[in-house]
Amino acid sequence: MSTHHDPSTDLTTRDGAPLPERFEDPGLHEHRARVGDSDPKAQKRAERQVVVLFAISILGSIGAVVAYALVPPGETVGSMRMSNLLLGLALFLGLAGIGLAAVHWAKALMNDHERAEDRHPTATSEPVRVKAVEALREGVKDSSIGRRGVLKGAMVTSLALFPLGIAVPLVGNLGGDWDVSASKRTLWRRGVRLTIDPSGRPIKASDVTIGSAFHVIPENLEEAEHPLDEKAKAVVLMVRMDPRDLKSEQGEGWSYDGIVAFSKICTHVGCPVALYEQQTHHILCPCHQSTFDASDSAKVVFGPAHRPLPQLPITVDDEGYLVAQDGFDTPIGPSFWERLT
Amino acid sequence: MSTVDSPPAPASRTTRAAAATADYLDQRTGVGNAVKEFARKIFPDHWSFLLGEIALYSFVVLLISGTFLTMFFVPSMTEVHYHGPWAAMDGVQMSEAFASTLRLSFEVRGGLLMRQIHHWAALIFMASIVTHMMRVFFTGAFRKPRELNWLVGFTLMILGLLAGFSGYSLPDDVLSGNGLRIADGVARAIPIAGSYISFGLFGGEFPGMELIPRLFTVHILLIPALILALIGLHLLMVVLHKHTQYPGSGRTDKNVVGYPLFPVYVAKAGGFFFVVFAVIALMAATMTINPVWNYGPFDPGVVGAGAQPDWYMLFLEGGLRLMPGWEFVIGQYTISMNILIPGVIIPGLLFTVLALWPFIEAAATGDKREHHVLDRPRNAPFRTAFGVAYLTSFSILVLAGSNDLIATHFHLSINDITWTFRVLFFVAPPLAFWITKRICLSLQRKDRELVLHGHETGRIVRFASGEYIEVHKPLDAHERWLRVQHEPRRPIEIEPAEDSRGVRRKGYRLDAAKRRLSKLFYEDRVEPVTPAELVAAQSHGSHDALPLAPEEHREELTAGASGSRHLAPEPEDTEGTQRH
Structure with a gap:
């Protein structure tokens, strides 16, 4: 007796007629007045x-x-x-x-009576389709393209080729001189002074205290043809630690009395690795958290980068200013296909 | 309503003028046909149909505010020294693009408002596109005949991403500049062509002098034109197909129930444009976004900690952060899997599956009919579960894109967070899938339970025999219809591999693959209550006639299920649940 048979919801089954497979749609709700x-x-x-x-x-x-x-x-x-x-x-x-x-x-205020509108199948009716196909067939016949293979080939080929007249000059000019090897070269070479970014002031080794970090650019940066492009490759992070903490470097004698300099461009996707943690000597990229150990050849200790930051070999000149011994010996920044060629 | 039935009033001057204008237009354009066809066209009503409207309206807001901005923004990378009201940047070297952005913020009255309207509208544009897509996905609105419109919508989403990224980069501030540097790094990781793609984008080396003007053209001309054209196509197809409707009494695949375009939707949708614009204006008035004057101009040596891209780019950023540093060298050539996997392969896979979903599902159902009544998400457990799993992996990537902020806000180790997300990326989506599917099946069982036994009334009745029962109130026809209107979906049947003479059938392998896919989708299922089941349940309750009904019913089920697991509750159970 749990279900009370209220006539509106009852099913017409008592007289023994077969039950339908599925329920029937009761139709729209009655409109409720506002x-x-x-x-x-x-x-x-x-x-x-x-x-x-x-x-x-x-x-x-x-x-x-x-x-x-x-x-x-x-x-x-x-x-x-x-x-x-x-x-x-x-x-x-x-x-x-x-x-x-x-x-x-x-x-x-507006009339709120719901109405129903019929839908029609999206596809057109059969007679319309027949007429459409017929129209196309007549058109093809009128053009006589079916019987003229060479004409068809010539048309397709010419249509396929004409965009070249626009695309080739466009694509050809997009990359400037296309000298992609430029990304392997930086302004650093033997004797170039390390200077402070952005003032350009040269740095005396004696002014670099243990635990400090310097953001460094090459002294000749402003004279370059495209200073911003050069800066994007040449920025360097320089730190000084107790020489006894220095476990390894990428080349013998590349540091100067505990001062090490690394490319500041992350070897992952190229953000500047600007954060230095002086207790652990870790250099951290704030973009994707690649972490490098400055005391151990800038090896990757965590994160998505694969290679260490390239080390800039440094020494001091006669006046005691820090200078590069040479340029980087590997391309700086993220990896790319022909990096090692 | 009084307006409907009122007798025709004598023509006023306005009415006569309107009639004259209409006549003028019709004689020159034949617009009468279109008006007759569309003015009273019926559209169904539901709040979730507004999501797509928000996308459309925020795009219009983008066009309006964007036009304002182009009047004052200078898309140039020429270096200048800033001298203006913002003292903190006095004398600083910056591009003209950045300087003009400062000018827009400090000197152009209303410029900052328009900048912030533009930026907020862009975030809302993407958010509404994504939620609109979710609505379409979870309700199965992409099914025939709307598969192509799903593709148009998908393309609009991709264009939205490109529009957002290209616009975000225009002010040439430190944040966007580093975003471009990351884009450059990803482009260069592409095997063989990478360096050339990078050079092609930047007109030479990064950052070069070309990028901002190029992005400007892309951002204000190419992409908006494409978006506008595709929106036109998207809406045209909505009109062609007529809008889908949620299931309910009186709503079928052969009709559309709702209100007429004129006047109801002219007022509602037209009004909603102003509401959307108003909300964006309020956000722009009260919430600062992208205060570039604090970030400073782009400098390749400077970066900010805790930097985040706009939300719709976070999933890419998150992937880059999670990926371990895999890179290998073949011969002399470097392949950076640490960038290719999160930057190209994972987004490629995610987007491909999304674009192809209507076709995958069509193969699984083998259904060639048109569908205009939407699914309740519970009635498509595999799809719903898949969608939730998809969103879970997307969300984990989004969260991973903010791992540094999570670390600083919650004082956690960034390494632990990263490792947690690495594990979750693989574990969470299957788990989400499983849980969602169980929830869907349970909700379907609850629907069955309700239909078979009605609502609990809390009224306890004692019989003369001493038996107590709780009286259940049966569902009315409308309530019941909502829970039984859907068709049961079963795995497709295929012809056997060999015919009666033992000859192998062509195309059997493809069919078998479709059958496997179909079983994956529909093997676990709960079917809607049939009239026979309801009668059986009722007669059970009242110790009434029809003693054979349960038996027949059981036979029917096993025949229909053909070897697959069937989760409909057995009639015995129904008795138990009825008399608690």
């Missing part, structure tokens, strides 16, 4: 609300013009933010008023 549909007062109220919303929009739009005229961005972040805030809030009111008014109007 309060406003029967109550003119409620309808009037909704209408007033819509008008008020439109009025808010009008005030907002006027407010935006006023804010524009009266509140300039000024010279400080504070004044700039104030100008932005007032203008933005006014714009918000101008827009939101219209939007909410329209939606409220639609929901509260």
